[in-house]
Amino acid sequence: MATAACHRTFATIQPNQCCNSSGYQKGSGNISVKLVPKAFKAEVSSLRRGSCSSRWKLNVIYASSSQTSVADPVLSPTSHTTSDSRKKSNEAALILIRHGESLWNEKNLFTGCVDVPLTKKGVEEAIEAGRKISNIPVDLIYTSALIRAQMTAMLAMTQHRRKKVPIVLHDENEQARVWSEIFSEETKKQSIPVIRAWQLNERMYGELQGLNKQETADRYGKEQVHEWRRSYDIPPPNGESLEMCAERAVAYFTKHIEPQLQSGKNVMIAAHGNSLRSIIMYLDKLTSQEVISLELSTGIPMLYIFKEGKFMRRGSPAGPSEAGVYAYTRNLALYRQKLDDMLN
Ligand SMILES: O=C(O)[C@H](O)COP(=O)(O)O
Structure with missing residues (x-):
């Protein structure tokens, strides 16, 4: 939909390509x-x-329902050489996935915060995304509060080779927390906490929610609709602009997710076109002009490495296999x- 010259769609960017004007990382060879x-x-x-x-000695600490830490044995090797080198390199993987196609994506309706599930194609996209990240460590999963992101995360994890069980944390009230407690340390060790956060929701599309995108363009004009969809600071009627969405999504990312990466946890985030665009804007230091032309395809996982306080984009899989697309x-x-x- 975006018409800007440097139109970026993650589905088509190869890991070792870069677009100088956009500030994307260089030198991430396969x-x-x-x-x-x-x-x-x-x-x-x-x-x-x-x-x-x-x-395979595991180390899992469920300190509290909102502060959970999981260390994968693969990433906590007993070898001194490796743990030393890991400490030195202090890196963590960050996977971002926009949910698979939803029933309203299929119908071309503005969805925003309406909680719509995946289509069959969306389910398949999520499974395929899971195959692509099946060799990348995941210690913690963050999703939005919306079912399409949660389905995507869960379906993707069915493909992961490590076979840990993603478990949704319920801390909406004390009873929910207590009633979902696990009483086996071993079972906890084989699980991945899934944290849901409304702050990662799709931007609220205001009075456009439920309207057909094409019909809205026919009625209000293509340019107006493009402005509502892709401008940085112009909100749709009674909805959120990308800037407003970024305020909550990036604040959540820096407050809750970045500290996990800093402590070496590997994180997957399953979220939405616009909440992820705003997070990528932060990670890749895009300007408000550059983010306008950033488009994310459904069900495509993007890999970043967090190292020494910096985020490096390592790949976005356009290729058929994970080995060919991620720069390990x-x-x-x-x-x-x-x-x-x-x-x-
Ligand atoms: O909320 C929606 O309609 C989509 O998930 C994202 O739509 P957009 O591409 O129009 O921002």
Whole structure:
């Protein structure tokens, strides 16, 4: 829909492409586990020699329902070399996924905060997204409060090779928290907390919610509708502008999600076109002009690495397989290698 010259759709950006004017990261070449250097191979073999039980020793702390921390054994190896190098590199993966196609995407209706589920195609997109991230560690999942994002996260996780169970945290009141308690430490260790936050919801589309996008353009003019959909600071009638949506989504990200990344947790966020556009604007330091032409396809996972306080975009899978589309870091390659060892 956007007409700007540097039209960006994540579905079509290759991981090692960059668009200078947009501030996208350079130099994120594809490195698959097949290309790892000798020294790294030696490190992997030394890990392979570790005892199985200690290698899979888990460390899960459910400090409170709203502050949960999960460390994956793959990422908490017992080898000193690896934990030292991890400390040094202090990196974490961040996966962003816009939900799969919803029933109102299919009907071309403005959806916003109306809680509409996925179509069959959306379900398939979510499963395919899951395949693409099946080798990338996930310790914590954040979704919006809307079912299409939650379905996407859950369906994607059915494909993850680590096979941990995503468990939705219920802390809406004390009873919900108490009634959803888990009494086995071992079971907790095999789970991934899923935190729902309304702040990650789609922008509220005001009086456009439920209207057909094409009919609205026919009635109010293409330009007016484009302004409502893609301008930065002009809200649709009684709705939120992207700027307003960013105020709550980015504030939530910096307050709740960034500290998890800082502490080394790998995070997946399943959310929406506009809440994710505003978060990407923050991650990639896009200007309010640049974000106008940023379009996100449904069901396409985007990978970022958080390292030394910086976010580096590592890939957006347009290709058929995850190995060809993500630029693995050394730690991600190690994680994948360990999954191969465990599962093959
Ligand atoms: O809320 C909606 O209608 C869509 O999820 C996002 O719509 P947009 O592309 O018009 O912002």
